[in-house]
Amino acid sequence: MSLPVIVIGAGIGGLAAAVALAARGERVVVLERAATPGGKMRQLAIGDARIDGGPTVFTMRWVFDELFREAGTRLEDHLQLQRVDILARHSWVQGGQLDLFADVARSAEAIAAFAGPADARGYRDFVARAQRTYQALEAPFIRAERPSPVSLVARAGLGGAAKLLATQPFASLWTAIGEHFKDPRLRQLFGRYATYVGSSPFMAPATLMLIAHVEQAGVWLVEGGMHRVAQALAGLAEDLGARLRYDAEVTEVLVEGGRVAGIRLKDGETLKARAVIVNADVSALAAGRLGPSVVQAVSAVPRAKRSLSAVTWAMHVSTTGFPLVRHNVFFSRDYAREFSELTKQMRLPTEPTVYVCAQDRGDDDAARAGAERLLILVNAPARGDFRPFEPAALAAVEAGAFAVLERCGLRVERDPAREIRTTPTEFEALFPATGGALYGQAVHGWQATFNRPASRTRLPGLYVAGGSAHPGAGVPMATLSGRLAAAAVLEGR
Secondary structure, three states, X not given: OOOOEEEEOOEHHXXXXXXXXXXXXXXXXXXXXXXXXXXXOOEEEEOOEEEEOOOOOEOOHHHHHHHHHHOOOOHHHXXXXXXXXXXXXXXXXXXXXXXXXXXXXXHHHHHHHHHOHHHHHHHHHHHHHHHHHXXXXXXXXXXXXXXXXXXXXXXXXXXXXXXXXXXXXXXXXXXXXHOOOOOHHHXXXXXXXXHHHOOOOOOOEHXXXXXXXXXXXXXXXXXXXXXXXXXXXXXXXXXXXXXXXXXXXXXXXXXXXXXXXXXXXXXXXXXXXXXXXXXXXXXXXXOOOOOHHHHHHOOOOOHHHEOOEEEEEEEEEEEEOOOOOOEEXXXXXXXXXXXXXXXXXXXXXXXXXXXXXEOOOOOOOOOOOOOEEXXXXXXXXXXXXXXXXXXXXXXXXXXXXXXXXXXXXXXXXXXXXXXEEEOHHHHHHHOOOOOOOOOOEOOOOOOHHHOOOOOEOOOXXXXXXXXXXXXXXXXXXXXXXXXXHHHHXXXXX
């Protein structure tokens, strides 16, 4: 019997790799140190309530449709999805409230009423530009295994190269947005897309506007929460013959004769493998968390280049005063100051922008009686491993965050017994060697997108998948990374 492919980590990238490999008849063993699948797509328990404590947005459905189809089944047979009309509701401390809709015409009408007809025209131009950017990058970059600036242009061809140049990769996202919107609040709104990959809009390349197109193409709600996506993939992998082992922590990747030979678990058990896919942050490899033999397999992510972390509060409490929908953003007054504090001063922001995911809501913003499930998030520097935040600093950002909500009209009836706070230090414990960074390396500057490792590492037989690998952070991108890793393993068979 042939040796199995071992996948370390049952995050979304590892699960996607397991499904793709098992669907091709490969023997697959997935080893997860936690008691459940999901990785960052974790679920927190507060009493009887189950709250998504990680990703909250389901986009790029085609990625999952393709994966399930390759496995001989259909996505809709495993997950119940509902497309939302309201992509997000936005509010500003200095005044104003604006919804973005799945319908571009409705969004343009709302923007015209909010900021005037010129910015409504700017919005339509921005949407078209975001679509062109996505279309220019999907085939030669997002779907490609090992893109480089040279290969990107080569894959795109002569006509495609012109389209790539038109995406203005050397301009910042903030500068590009300024070409479309005069109202500073709208610049904040669309600049926030950089934070989807843990980056600053003032330092991220203009190509990240493609995220706007991704959302415009569809945002879905998952019945049972985002954790159900991980559960569905884990179940599908097992149906295809993969073996999933939980509470199984890998401490070392074993190497013999210059290539991967297997792994060693924390309890001393060893398992042989013909290939190993590491679905963990690549920093864990470079830091020696999986043994000395694989340290040189990938390049370390310098602290200064880490993506953002977060401080989050998972809650099951009552709210009043603001008509919440599923996704809500409450903006600070000074975005430049906020990101200077986050990225240059490496401190928690004085007045943070706050994201609230109201997980019992969809498009219906009617007042609710009783407790509802919330995930509240503010961005934070990823320094949980070398300079943890003092209690006073955490108390200050907490006060600032809930003050922003209050100023925008949202009152949260807090109850310490009904909430769970997670800081960069706790995220570091969950995802070692990251400092709490949730998105791998920050996408700052045009070259950053090419600095993530591809599926194949420098060590034969060792592959990587997840949000810190190509093509990038986020649930669909991490899923694609798993498919790319599986394809690389099959090619190397």
